[in-house]
Amino acid sequence: MTSLWQARSHLFNDRTAGDYHRRLAEGLRRVRDRISRVDRPFTGITPTQLAARIGRVDLDRPLGGAAAALDELEELYLRDAVYFHHPRYLAHLNCPVAIPALLGELLLSSINSSLDTWDQSAGATFIERRLIAWTAARIGFGRGADGVFTSGGTQSNLQALLLAREEAAHVSEPRVLTGAAGHFSVQKAAKLLGLGPESVVVVETGGDRRMRTDALAAELERYGGAVIAVVATAGTTDFGTIDPLPEIADQCALSGVRLHVDAAYGCGLLVSPTRRHLLDGIERADSVTVDYHKSFFQPVSCSALITRKGGDLRHSAFHADYLNPARVAAHLPDQVNKSIQTTRRFDALKLWLTLRIMGADAVGLLFDEVVERASQTWELLADDPRFEVAARSALSTVVFRFLPDEPELADQANRYARKALSASGAAVIAGTRVDGREFLKFTLLNPETTIEDVADVLDLIAEHAARYAALILEEPHVPA
Ligand SMILES: *Cc1c(COP(=O)(O)O)cnc(C)c1O
Secondary structure, eight states, X not given: OOOHHHHHTTSOSGGGHHHHHHHHHHHHHHHHHXXXXXXXXXXXXXXXXXXXXXXXXXXXXXXXXXXXXXXHHIIIIITTOOOTXXXXXXXXXXXXXXXXXXXHHHHHHHHOOOSSSGGGTTHHHHHHHHHXXXXXHHHTOOTTOEEEEESSHHHHHHHHHHHHHXXXXXXXXXXXXXXXXXXXXXXXXXXXXXXXXXXXXXEOBOTTSSBOHHHHHHHHHHHGGGEEXXXXXXXXXXXXXXXXXXXXXXHHHHHTOEEEEEETTGGGGGGOTXXXXXXXXXXXXXXXXXEHHHHSOOOSSOEEEEESSGGGGGGGOOOOTTTSHHHHHXXXXXXXXXXXXXXXXXXXXXXXXXXXXXXXXXXXXXXXHHXXXXXXXXXXXXXXXXXXXXXXXXXXXXXXXXXXXXXXXXXXXXXXXXXXXXXXXXXXXXXXXXXXXXXXXXXXXXTTOXXXXXXXXXXXXXXXXXXXXHHHXXXXXXXX
C-alpha cells in the first residue's frame, strides 16, 4: 500500500521542486535521445500490434518510478510514434514545432494557469489579450477587434457560427454558405448548433478549387435573408487554395451577410515576408479562424478566433452566479465571457515565447520556405509524365496521382502505393478524393524537407504503384 506521505511526494510544490527538475530532465533526455535516433517518420507498426501491447498494461499496478514508466512508454509510444519533424513526414497539417514554443508548453502546464477568470490567471490574461490584439492587427482589423484562444480550428469555426447564429437569431431556416473545398468542421458546427441538415449550402468551386463567385452570387440570391454567414476558406485543407476574399467580401457587404474566413491553414501568411498579399481582403471579414498549430510551428493546441467587432463575443457569455455578476460589475478581465470553454489552457504562452525569442519574421521565413517547396514540387510533377497534378496550391500542399499504364487501375494503384509507403516507414503521405477519384497528397510544413526528399518519395510512389499494377494483372485479387 502506498502511504499518504508517498502520494504527496508526487505533487508539484516548493518541497518537491528538486524532484520536478530531476524527473523532467529525465523526460527531456529521453526525448532528446529518441529524436536524435529517429531515422524514418513511422515504423509501420499495425494498429493490432499496438493495441495488444497497450491492452496488456495493468493500470491498477503502478510501476513505482518514472524510469520504469518511461521505459514502458518507449515500447508503447515513443518507438512507434509518427514523427512530424522527420523530413519525409509529408501527410497532414502537422508542423515541426519551435523550441521556444516547447519552452512555453513546459511553463504553462507547470504553472497551470486557467484562462477563464482573472483570479485564476493574472498576467496570463493580459498576455493572451496582447496576442489577440497582435493577430487582429496583422489581419488588419481596427481597434474594436477582439478574440480568444481556442482548442483548434474546429472550435473556432463552431464559435464563429454560434456568433453568426446569435446575430441572426430571428432567421427561421438559417443557411451557411461555404465552398466545396471548405473544412468539414463547418458542417459539424452546424450540426452541433442544431441548424438542421439542410443548413450548410456548398458553393461550387472552379477547376482552380476556389469558391466560384458567380455560384456564390446565385446562392445568395436564392437564399436571401436566410443566409446567416458565408464561410470563405483561406487555405483549403486539401488544395491549399485561397477563396477570392475581396470579391466574396464585396458580395457579403452587398447582401449584408456576415463573412467568416477560415484561415486555420493560411494564417501563416500573416507573417510571411513575401506572400502576405495572398490574404488581401481578410480584413473585411467579421471573424477569422487562425490555427497557430498549423502554420506558426506551434505544438497542439494553439489557435484563436478573432472578431472584427469585439462585442460579438458577448454571445459566448453566460452568467453563472459563482463566476460572474459582481465580477462583471467590477470590470474584472474575465476571459470566460468570450470563450465557449471554461477551464482553459494558457496556450497563448507558446506563441508569446515564439514571438519574444524567434520573432514573427522568423516564423514567416519558415512558412515561406515550405510554400516555396510546394511550388518546386508542383513544377517537378508538371514535368513528370508518370504523374498528374490537381490544382496549383497557394500554400504548401500538392495533390497528385500516379498514372499507371492501365488507367482503370489508377485508383487502386495510388491507394496501394500510399499504404505500402506507410507500412515501409520510408515516408508518410496522405490521400484524398478529387471528383470521386483517388489522389495522393503532400502537405509540406517542414523546411527541412528538401526537393531531393520529395523526388525520392515520388520515385518510391511510382515503384509501389507500378508494382501493384503488375501484380494485379497476374493475380487479380491483391487487395488495394
Ligand atoms: C485543420 C483545419 C480546421 C480544423 O482545425 P483543428 O485545429 O484541426 O480543429 C479547420 N479549417 C481548416 C481549413 C483546416 O485546415
